[in-house]
Amino acid sequence: AQSVTQLDSQVPVFEEAPVELRCNYSSSVSVYLFWYVQYPNQGLQLLLKYLSGSTLVKGINGFEAEFNKSQTSFHLRKPSVHISDTAEYFCALRTQGAQKLVFGQGTRLTINP
Amino acid sequence: EAGVTQFPSHSVIEKGQTVTLRCDPISGHDNLYWYRRVMGKEIKFLLHFVKESKQDESGMPNNRFLAERTGGTYSTLKVQPAELEDSGVYFCASSPGWRGAPSSYEQYFGPGTRLTVT
Numbered sequence: 001a002q003s004v005t006q007l008d009s010q011v012p013v014f015e016e017a018p019v020e021l022r023c024n025y026s027s028s029v030s031v032y033l034f035w036y037v038q039y040p041n042q043g044l045q046l047l048l049k050y051l052s053g054s055t056l057v058k059g060i061n062g063f064e065a066e067f068n069k070s071q072t073s074f075h076l077r078k079p080s081v082h083i084s085d086t087a088e089y090f091c092a093l094r095t096q097g098a099q100k101l102v103f104g105q106g107t108r109l110t111i112n113p
Numbered sequence: 114e115a116g117v118t119q120f121p122s123h124s125v126i127e128k129g130q131t132v133t134l135r136c137d138p139i140s141g142h143d144n145l146y147w148y149r150r151v152m153g154k155e156i157k158f159l160l161h162f163v164k165e166s167k168q169d170e171s172g173m174p175n176n177r178f179l180a181e182r183t184g185g186t187y188s189t190l191k192v193q194p195a196e197l198e199d200s201g202v203y204f205c206a207s208s209p210g211w212r213g214a215p216s217s218y219e220q221y222f223g224p225g226t227r228l229t230v231t
Contacts, residue, residue: 004155036222043117044204044222090156099144099208100158100169101220 002027004091006104013081014112021076021107023091031093033074034101035065039087047089050074061085086111115139117223119205125229131193134226138187138207145188146208146220147180151201159203162188163210195230202227 007022025031035047048059055067065076074091091104118137126132138145147159159178160170164185173180177196182188192199206220 041224043224044206046219046221049219092156099161100146100172101148101156102158103148103156105155 002029002031002093002095002102004093004102004104006089006091006107008107009105010108010110012110012112015083016080018079019077019081019085019109021089021091021109023074023076023104025072025074025091025093027072027093027095030096032096033065033067034092034094035059035063035074035076036090036092037087038090038106044090047076081109081111083111083113085109117205117207117221119203119223119226121226122224123227123229125231126195127231128197129194131191132195132228134190134192134203134205134228136188136190136205136223138205139221141209142207142221143185143210144208144220145182146206147188147190148204148206149201150204150225151198156204159190192228195228197230200228200230 003026005024013019033050036044037047038044047063048057050057050067058064063078065074067074088106088108090106092101094101120135124132143164145162148156150156158172160173160180161168162182165182179191202225204225205223208220
C-alpha cells in the first residue's frame with residue numbers, strides 16, 4: 001500500500017521569508033507526485049506535479065518542489081512568501097496505472113506580517 | 114470553461130436522516146472521483162467513475178453510501194442513514210479520459226460540500 005506523510009501540520013513563517021513544506025512518501029511501485037493548495041473557502045488547486053524527467057519541478061505562484069527518489073521525498077519550497085500564500089497545502093501521489101490520489105494530512109501555512 | 118461544481122456547499126442534518134450530495138464535473142471529463150476529509154484527517158478516496166460505470170469503489174466506507182452517475186454526466190452521493198462519523202468535507206474531482214498523455218492525470222477539484230451530522 002502507498003502512503004504520504006506531511007511532517008508538519010502547521011508552519012508559521014514571516015512574510016518574505018523562505019518556506020519549505022515537507023512530504024515523504026512510501027510506495028513499492030513508481031509514483032507520480034503532486035502538491036495541491038486549498039485557499040480559504042475554495043477547492044483544491046494543483047500547484048505542481050512530478051511525472052518524470054527533471055527532478056526539480058516549478059509550479060504556479062513561485063513554488064517549486066524537488067523529487068528525491070532515494071529519500072522518497074517531494075518537499076515544496078518558496079524563496080519568499082506573501083500573505084496571499086496563507087492556505088493549506090496537500091502532498092499526494094498516484095501510482096502508475098492507478099487513478100486514485102493518496103493524500104497526506106495537509107500542512108497549514110500561516111504567514112505573519 | 115466552468116470548473117467542477119458541488120451542491121450544496123454546506124449541509125447540516127440529524128443522525129438517521131438522508132442527504133444527497135451532487136457533483137457536476139467539467140464538461141467532457143469522463144473520469145469523476147469522490148473523496149472525503151474527516152476532521153483533522155487526510156483526504157481519502159471514496160470511488161471513481163469512468164463515464165457512468167464504477168471503476169473503483171474500494172474507498173466506500175459501507176453500504177450506507179450510494180453513488181451514481183447518470184448518463185456519464187453529473188454524479189450524486191447519497192448517505193442513508195447518516196451517522197455522526199460521516200461528518201466531513203466531501204470533494205468531487207474530474208479528469209479527462211486517457212489520451213496517452215500524463216497531463217491527463219490532473220484531477221480538477223470542486224470546492225467541496227461540508228456535511229455536519231448532529
